[in-house]
Amino acid sequence: MDPVRKRGKDLSNSVDSTQPAPFPDEVLERVFSVVKSHKDRSSVSLVCKVWYNAERWSRRKVFIGNCYSVSPEILVRRFPNIRSVTLKGKPRFSDFNLVPHDWGADIHSWLIVFAEFYPFLEELRLKRMVVSDESLEFLAKSFSGFKALSLLSCDGFSTDGLKAIATHCKNLTELDIQENGIDDFGGGWLSCFPETFASLEVLNFASLNSDVSFDALERLVDRCKALRVLKLVPRQFAELETAFSRFKNLHTLSGLWEVSAVYLPVLYPVCANLTYLNLSYATLQSDELAKLLSNCSNLRRLWVLDTVEDKGLEAVGSSCPLLEELRVFPADPFDQADD
Secondary structure (H helix, E strand, C coil): CCHHHHHHHHHHHHCCCCCCCCCCHHHHHHHHCCCCCHHHHHHHHCCCHHHHHHHHHHCCEEEECCCCCCCHHHHHHHCCCCCEEEEECCCHHHHHCCCCCCCCCECHHHHHHHHHHCCCCCEEEEECCECCHHHHHHHHHHCCCCCEEEEECCEEEEHHHHHHHHHHCCCCCEEEEECCEEECCCEHHHHHCCCCCCCCCEEECCCCCCCECHHHHHHHHHHCCCCCEEECCHHHHHHCHHHHHHCCCCCEEECCCCCCCCCHHHHHHHHCCCCEEECCCCCCCHHHHHHHHCCCCCCCEEEEEHHHHHHHHHHHHHHCCCCCEEEEECCCCCCCCCC
16 A cells, blocks of 8 residues: 555544544654654654554654564554664673574564665664675665664674675765674775765774775775764774875774874874774873873763873873763783782
8 A cells, every 4th residue: 555545544543533633743743753762752652543653654763672572574564664773683692602503683584674665774773683795785785775884793794795785885874893793804895885985974894804905995085075983993094194184074083903102193183073082902101192182172082091090191181171981991901910
């Protein structure tokens, strides 16, 4: 049935034909569109049938904390206009190898349903799901307006799947690959972005081990003027000076491992707009941190190792007046030496 006709049927069934609706459905949907909390929207839908239908048709994002709590078929019937799906699969203790290998949580059956009922899907955020290269290629080819892919603690895919995403997702704004069980066949996938591609805002592949082509990375960064988050493999820093000198819109910088006084000036051009700096893997000394932070006046979040010592923390206080979050991690969390 045509969605518009079905929608009209829903609304006519929800209101007594002899009584006018308190508000036109367009007004309710406009009001509900500013309600961002999933819990609040769920509460709104329980008020009455009119509100239920208005919330149903205006919902654009959905969060599913357990992929087995609902089927994709039920989801598409409940919410016809979803643009963004966040889906969690295996329980947390699967991170410690306490879940059988064939436990489930495969994304492919969901994608098949989404391709039929959500061809306008723009965002997919998965956590602890099984994602194959076939699924990534299917995703890339089935949703022409797809914009954001986030994979956290997922497994089953390789860098070949990333090639499909880079090749076919022409409107991609976010590619976030974190802590996945990925088969890393090399960094050639980054070269698959078309030369006309320029929409990327978030790029995170810090958890991959292989080097990517610096020339491809530099061209990509140079084209994507809206890029604000860039997280790289550890060995790419020393080659980034040229790219950083032309790119000053970054708000987040992470993935720094081997940072020394020689490399720090490379970061200075992007420091002015940084709001989040993750140095939790970089063994910086207090004087090195002080030099870096003198360029970071807008910093809100900072993660460092305890190698910065008290003098480094003093530099934080004097250089970062807008700081809201400071985390100090032990450089050797397993050190059993006596204080």
